[in-house]
Amino acid sequence: MTALIEVTGLSKTFGGVHAVEALSFSVDAGQIYSVIGPNGAGKTTLFNLITGIYTPTQGEIKLNGEMVVGLEPNQLAERGMCRTFQQMQICMNMTALENVMLGRHLQLKSSFLTTMLRLPSLLKDEEDCRDHAVELMKFVGCGEYLETDASAMSYGALKRLEIARALASNPKVVLLDEPAAGLNGTETAALEELIKKIAAQGITVVLVEHDMKLVMGISDRLLVLNYGRKLAEGTPEEIRNNPDVIAAYLGG
Amino acid sequence: MLKNFLQMRLKGLVVLAVIVLLLPLFFNNPFHYDLATQIAIFAATVVGLNLLVGFAGQISLGHAGFFGVGAYFSAVMTGTYGWTPLPTMLVAAVVVALLAWLVGRPILKLKGHYLSMATLAMGFIIAIIINNEGWLTGGPDGMSVAPFSIFGWELSSFNQYSLFGIEFGGDVAWYFFAGFLLLVAVWIAENIIDSPIGRALRSVHGSEIAARVVGVDTSYYKSLVFVVSAVYASLMGSIYAHFSGFITPHLASFEQSIVLITMVVLGGMASTFGVILGAVVLKLLPQVLADFQELEMMMFGLILMLTMIFMPKGLFPTLQNKLAERKRKKSEEQA
Numbered sequence: 287m288t289a290l291i292e293v294t295g296l297s298k299t300f301g302g303v304h305a306v307e308a309l310s311f312s313v314d315a316g317q318i319y320s321v322i323g324p325n326g327a328g329k330t331t332l333f334n335l336i337t338g339i340y341t342p343t344q345g346e347i348k349l350n351g352e353m354v355v356g357l358e359p360n361q362l363a364e365r366g367m368c369r370t371f372q373q374m375q376i377c378m379n380m381t382a383l384e385n386v387m388l389g390r391h392l393q394l395k396s397s398f399l400t401t402m403l404r405l406p407s408l409l410k411d412e413e414d415c416r417d418h419a420v421e422l423m424k425f426v427g428c429g430e431y432l433e434t435d436a437s438a439m440s441y442g443a444l445k446r447l448e449i450a451r452a453l454a455s456n457p458k459v460v461l462l463d464e465p466a467a468g469l470n471g472t473e474t475a476a477l478e479e480l481i482k483k484i485a486a487q488g489i490t491v492v493l494v495e496h497d498m499k500l501v502m503g504i505s506d507r508l509l510v511l512n513y514g515r516k517l518a519e520g521t522p523e524e525i526r527n528n529p530d531v532i533a534a535y536l537g538g
Numbered sequence: 539m540l541k542n543f544l545q546m547r548l549k550g551l552v553v554l555a556v557i558v559l560l561l562p563l564f565f566n567n568p569f570h571y572d573l574a575t576q577i578a579i580f581a582a583t584v585v586g587l588n589l590l591v592g593f594a595g596q597i598s599l600g601h602a603g604f605f606g607v608g609a610y611f612s613a614v615m616t617g618t619y620g621w622t623p624l625p626t627m628l629v630a631a632v633v634v635a636l637l638a639w640l641v642g643r644p645i646l647k648l649k650g651h652y653l654s655m656a657t658l659a660m661g662f663i664i665a666i667i668i669n670n671e672g673w674l675t676g677g678p679d680g681m682s683v684a685p686f687s688i689f690g691w692e693l694s695s696f697n698q699y700s701l702f703g704i705e706f707g708g709d710v711a712w713y714f715f716a717g718f719l720l721l722v723a724v725w726i727a728e729n730i731i732d733s734p735i736g737r738a739l740r741s742v743h744g745s746e747i748a749a750r751v752v753g754v755d756t757s758y759y760k761s762l763v764f765v766v767s768a769v770y771a772s773l774m775g776s777i778y779a780h781f782s783g784f785i786t787p788h789l790a791s792f793e794q795s796i797v798l799i800t801m802v803v804l805g806g807m808a809s810t811f812g813v814i815l816g817a818v819v820l821k822l823l824p825q826v827l828a829d830f831q832e833l834e835m836m837m838f839g840l841i842l843m844l845t846m847i848f849m850p851k852g853l854f855p856t857l858q859n860k861l862a863e864r865k866r867k868k869s870e871e872q873a
Contacts, residue, residue: 337751363753375751377744379808380737387734388741392753394734398762401736404729412733448748455752 289348290315290459290490291336296345298331298514305331307514309345313492313507315458318485320493320501323511324534329494330372332511333463336492337369338362350458364392366458370448370465372494378437382428382447385436386419389454419454426450426480442473449480459490466497478504502526510534547732550811551724558717562710571709572695573821578716579778581817582723584801585810586770589727591799592807593736594763595743596646597654600661601798604634604768606790608775610668610675613683613785618674623686627776631769638768639761646760649746653764661795668787680786683779695783712781719777720814723770727810730766739763740808771798793835800838804845806852815854 289312298306306328313319321329334340336347338359347355349365357365368389377385394415396408423429426446431439439447445465452460462481466474478500485491485504495501501508502522510517510531518528525531558578565571583605590596611630615621621629645656668675675681685694693715695708730736738759741749746756779785788794797820805816820841824834849856 339747358755359747359750360753360755363751368753369751371747375745375748377741377748379744380740384737384740388737388749388754389752391734391738391749396734398735401733402726402729404733408733415734451748451752 288315288351289313290350291492292346292348292351293336294346294348296332296335296347297343298328298335298340299343304514306335306342309511309514309516311509311516311519313459313490315490316485316488317506318481318491318493318504320495320505320508321511322495322498322501322508323517326513327511328514329511330463331514333369333461333492333494337367337461363455363457366456367461368452368455368457368459369461370445370452370463372463372467374444374448376436376444376448378435380436382431382434382436382439382443383416383419383423385447386422386450386454387415389422389451390415390418392455419450422450422453423447425453425483427476442469445469445473446477446480449484453484453489457489459492460484461492461494463494464496465493466495466500474500547728551721551728554724554811554814555721558714558721562713568695568707568709571707571713573825575709575713575716575781576778577818577821578713578720579774579781580798580801580821581814582716582720583771583774584798584805584813584817585720585723585727586767586774587798588767588802588807588810588813589730589739589770590763590767591802592809592813593731593743594739594760596760596764597651597799598657598764598767599654599792599795599799600657600659600664601767601771602790602792602794603657603661603664604638604771605775605778605794605798606664606668606787607634607637608772609683609779609785609789610681610775611772612776613681613779614674616684616780617681623684623776623780624688627773630776631772634768634772635765638765642761642764643757646764647757653760657795658792661790661792665787665790665792668790675787678787680784682784683782685783686777686780693780695781716777716781719774723774724810724814731810735759735762743808796835796842797838800842804841804853806854806856809852809854812852812854816852819853 291313293312294310296306296309321332323329331340335342338357342355346353349367354362377388394411396411400408420432423432426449428443428446428450431443449465466477469477474497481491481504493501505522507521508525509519510525512534517534518525518531561574587601590598608630611633612623612626615626616623641656641660642653645652669678685692687693693711695712697708699706699708699711738749738754741754742756742760749756801816801820802813804819805814806812827837845852
């Protein structure tokens with residue numbers, strides 16, 4: 287197994303607050319890897335560090351063996367990393383399908399002149415992009431919303447739409463930040479199936495999630511954070527029986 | 539499905555072409571042609587500006603500056619140095635593109651509304667240069683401009699032409715030429731919007747961070763659209779100079795930049811046909827209010843405010859929604 291993401295000694299401070307401190311872990315290719323921990327444990331900060339939205343105060347992040355600290359999110363996307371957000375980031379001024387087509391951006395290479403004059407090569411590219419996006423929308427269960435404006439869609443559908451957009455960029459790894467937040471039981475069950483289907487395609491999934499049942503059910507490995515530090519790491523079984531984790535979660 | 543899609547895409551352009559062709563039926567003197575030509579030139583300018591303001595959500599308060607550079611570059615080079623109008627206009631566009639790239643590229647790497655401040659300053663500098671360098675530009679008195687010509691064929695408002703045995707004046711020729719340019723401007727703008735580049739631009743407005751995580755280099759696209767909109771302004775500035783035959787520094791003034799922005803906001807941000815309507819209204823308004831000329835700027839300010847408060851989406855999209863709602867209600871009543 288090769289490590290797809292390798293984090294060593296990662297720290298981030300905001301003023302005097304250590305949001306993430308001396309954190310090391312690695313995610314193997316093809317895994318479903320979950321990050322859990324109480325509110326304010328630094329999970330989202332960790333995601334923002336890995337995806338280039340924050341710059342670490344200290345530490346290294348390697349993607350596929352390459353140092354990626356300091357790269358912009360769009361440069362990370364070129365290297366096969368994509369994510370969704372806890373506060374959903376959907377372009378409400380576009381249709382659902384266009385949002386997913388936006389995800390194909392890196393695969394579309396038409397020049398400005400081709401675009402301006404709408405030459406046949408652009409039309410061909412656009413048609414392929416559209417077909418691919420339609421397929422992805424069906425894959426995540428948004429098939430009925432193809433021509434709907436994003437602003438007219440329900441919360442649960444938008445959550446799935448965001449995943450479709452991330453998948454559209456042909457990622458090696460997707461980071462999902464609380465994909466089940468705000469979903470009801472049925473929707474969560476559907477999400478679980480979806481995440482399994484994504485992993486089955488060989489895409490590595492890193493998950494931040496509060497829903498313990500979901501996390502324990504699908505993760506290959508888990509990382510437990512508390513106050514920005516690593517509390518434990520291991521298989522769901524190991525985590526469940528770890529005394530430190532039990533203490534942190536149940537108080538003790 | 540694609541065929542349907544294509545037909546839908548060009549629907550608006552066809553309607554606009556029909557309007558441009560049929561409008562002269564209502565004209566009965568040269569002044570009408572003159573006004574309509576001006577409207578078409580300004581409409582084409584704001585169709586470009588709308589790519590920046592309406593679609594990418596970036597504000598430029600100096601677009602009249604680009605318009606002015608295009609106009610004066612063409613005027614000076616064709617008048618004083620004897621260049622041919624069409625190539626001159628293209629060189630002017632390249633100069634403006636470089637200028638816009640130089641101003642926009644560093645600024646657009648920053649988040650926030652720095653572009654509006656930078657363009658505000660840039661617009662002032664351009665206006666001051668045009669005003670002060672009288673030896674080149676004629677200063678506040680303005681300068682006259684040679685007529686336009688395409689491949690040796692001169693286009694002047696004062697000439698008489700005949701085509702297929704039909705006699706018509708230069709004003710009519712200019713009207714159809716400007717109308718044609720507007721159609722081309724709209725066609726290109728619509729092509730850009732409905733493309734990967736267009737989606738990238740709209741995503742900057744919708745959610746910049748979402749765009750970045752799927753690989754869109756947003757600062758590059760913001761700079762690109764800024765340059766494109768500046769080139770639109772420059773080309774139309776050149777055309778305007780040749781059309782009017784006489785230009786003054788007012789073209790490049792801050793007031794003029796505000797007029798352009800007002801056209802976009804009033805007509806409907808992110809609506810290509812909306813901003814054309816905006817240009818029509820704002821160009822016709824001074825004709826109606828000719829007696830209150832000194833209040834013109836105040837009127838524009840008031841229009842901008844009222845639009846923001848009562849129709850934040852702009853005139854055209856608001857009307858579109860109203861019509862759609864009425865249709866829906868009617869069909870509900872029938873059912």
